[in-house]
Amino acid sequence: MLEAISYPSVEADSRLAVIASRKMGPDVALEKSVIEILLDVKANGDDALLRYTRQFDASELDAERLTVSPEEIRSAYDAVDPELLGIIQEAMANIEAFHRQQLRPSHFITKPDGTFLGQMVRPVEAAGLYIPGGQAGETPLLSSVLMNGIPARLAGVRDIAMVTPPRADGSVSPALLVAAAEVGITRIHRAGSAWGIAALAYGTESVRKVDVVVGPGNIYVSLAKKLVWGAVGIDMLAGPSEILVVADDRGNPRYIAADLLSQAEHDPMASAVLITTEASLAEKVAASLEEQLLRLPRQEIARRALRDYGAIFLAEDLDQALELANGIAPEHLELQVCDPWACLGKIRNAGAVFMGEWTPEAVGDYFAGPNHVLPTAGTARFASALGVENFLKRTSVISFSGNAFRRDAEAIVRMAEMEGLEAHAASIRVRMKP
């Protein structure tokens, strides 16, 4: 049972340090194990992929099944409830409408002296999406297919690859396959964890390498993404989920407990924190957590997340509660307060903010439209939600006329000389002579 901790206090500081320990700091043992996997896949391709997949996910998988066949996708449509397909399409429409606003055209400016300056926006040629398999591949995050795939398609990426861990019998959930087909994913490979990321980054016989790797995942996935950055681009570190609820006396304890559990059930490494100004609310939320936990199929996962990375902090006032939230910089921040709009301006660090009692975090996970792939472990201080821009590059374009060149030549030569870069200066001077 979570007990409220007064904030500020020594006890609060030590609990905050535990929560902060989820940050991806140097962890020699973990990094070593992930680096070994990455190097193995880089050197041994499909052989390594199959070895890890058989060891961790599907003991019988063979090389021919590393890539999902078109027949499997066709038969997935027969296995999926048409009502679910309709819901997927409805969610897609919301997500697409929201992300369409993120498209930015190339732009150029022209000057009277004949100078053209601009920025050409182009999609990456190939993107790789990591779609979590869930525990033992049994609870695949089909909503993550939509959240990753739709911005990639809107950006104009031609080759959209997806990797996901297979289930124990080697299959991939039909719902996941249907969602991928609906979104326009071009190829699907059965490969999870760090080896899936390595396959996308370095390529294997079966998996063509990509230019950018995006998507959420557990600690191994996130660390692998961090380590392959440079060989490919990545979106951010979207690791184990987290929720932080700020509540005043108007907060509904049952709703708050339910929302905390909605993220705690993702992963034993998930984090769920309540900061409230009301001691009686803190007690009621703690009791409701216990009661609701008993009804959850993923009770064990949620319980561990709460035990290891859960907390209830009792702040002196709302401003202090919001400041503490800014310091934690959570992936999801719920404002379960009397006037959430009055608080919004004080929020500086959060992946997404959920306003008031009718906006539980799960609304954003599935349906509202903004992306649910979000920065975790304090990285919301500098990172943002996945979006169309993660699949785009901007190339600068510069065109000078002779007049513009002659006007600026001397100044450029002076700057090059100041840096001691004579060849730079010479490349200007050679054009200054008749």
Ligand SMILES: NC(=O)c1ccc[n+]([C@@H]2O[C@H](COP(=O)([O-])OP(=O)(O)OC[C@H]3O[C@@H](n4cnc5c(N)ncnc54)[C@H](O)[C@@H]3O)[C@@H](O)[C@H]2O)c1
């Ligand atoms: N931040 C976000 O935007 C966001 C969005 C959705 C999900 N998530 C998070 O993504 C994660 C999904 O995790 P998941 O388990 O459902 O799926 P996952 O695909 O990320 O993890 C399962 C994979 O990890 C492998 N694995 C297990 N133990 C391993 C080990 N010791 N070494 C290497 N690999 C190992 C499994 O074999 C499997 O391939 C959760 O933490 C969830 O909270 C985050």
Ligand SMILES: N[C@H](CO)Cc1c[nH]c[nH+]1
């Ligand atoms: N809450 C997750 C992001 O942390 C996204 C998700 C997918 N399905 C359910 N939830």
Ligand SMILES: [Zn+2]
């Ligand atoms: Zn969720």
